[in-house]
Amino acid sequence: MSRIGKLPVAIPAGVKVEVQGAHIKVSGQKGSLERDLRPEMQVSVENGQVVCKPTGGDKQTMAYWGLTRSLIYNMVVGVSEGFSRVLTIEGVGYRASVSGSTLTLNVGYSNPVAFALPAGITGVVGKDNAITLQGIDKDLIGLTAARIRAVRAPEPYKGKGIRYAGEYVARKVGKTGGKK
Template sequence: MSRVGKMPVAIPQGVDVSITADQISVKGALGTLVQPVNRLVTVKNEDGKLTFTPADDSAEANAMSGTMRALVANLVNGVSKGFEKKLTLVGVGFRAQAQGQKLNLQVGFSHPVVKEMPAGVKVETPSQTEIVIKGADRQVVGQVAAEVRAIRPPEPYKGKGIRYADEKVSLKETKKK
């Protein structure tokens, strides 16, 4: 059996989990998230802990039990604590400004780039060169951060662009004559 799938998911105080035949709904302080249940995995709520067991002995069911456990653990974490991604802007004149659900970026183009945030995702700019993307759904937060980074990814010679706060950009050496 999957090592990840064997570990139960503890449900913290203030988080409500309801399991139906086709989905798991997790409700907490930061919102409600829903995950469809795979038919190869059996989910049980036993005294404050969720357990995931494969429905049969196939390798696919074994793998899906670990996957379902990780996805539901992310849901529980998201509605209780939330997730965030930090991005930094590197470059002369590169600026970011959050205005409600919109992110205005000036990153070296002839026009400002406006990125609309989806529902459930908040964006903050503590300084002009820092962007913090927050939300309850880990997958959506990561996807939005990747889309913002893709507007101007770091270039390999000077390192200018939008990068994750913990990202290391290896710079290339310029050509010699």
């Protein structure tokens, strides 16, 4: 039995959930999200809650049970509250700026890197070179943050690069430069 899958997803005020077979649509004040679900799952709306039930009892179906419930929960939270992810830039001369849907990164390369933000994701750069990504789709925000981080991942010697806020980068000791 899935402990997560058994929990119903409460539908807050202002959020509308429509289930049509293996397709779910969640609408709220911030927007709407749609997703096709696994055919092994039965999803229904009962008493202001979304309930997931498996159709089979094998191990893989039980894994999909918890996954399906988590995906629906993220959709409901996304359209009602939204999600955000913060990235920080470390390094002398490293900076970022946003104009429209293009994030420009100056992170030590000979030319600035222009990163196109996907539709539905907005980016804001703070004073301390903190990039804040906001949107309603948790999957898309995580994927976008990972792609931005991959432009210049933090290196282990000086710690320069783009990292998630609060991420610990294990530091290595460099060469000592002493005599033999």
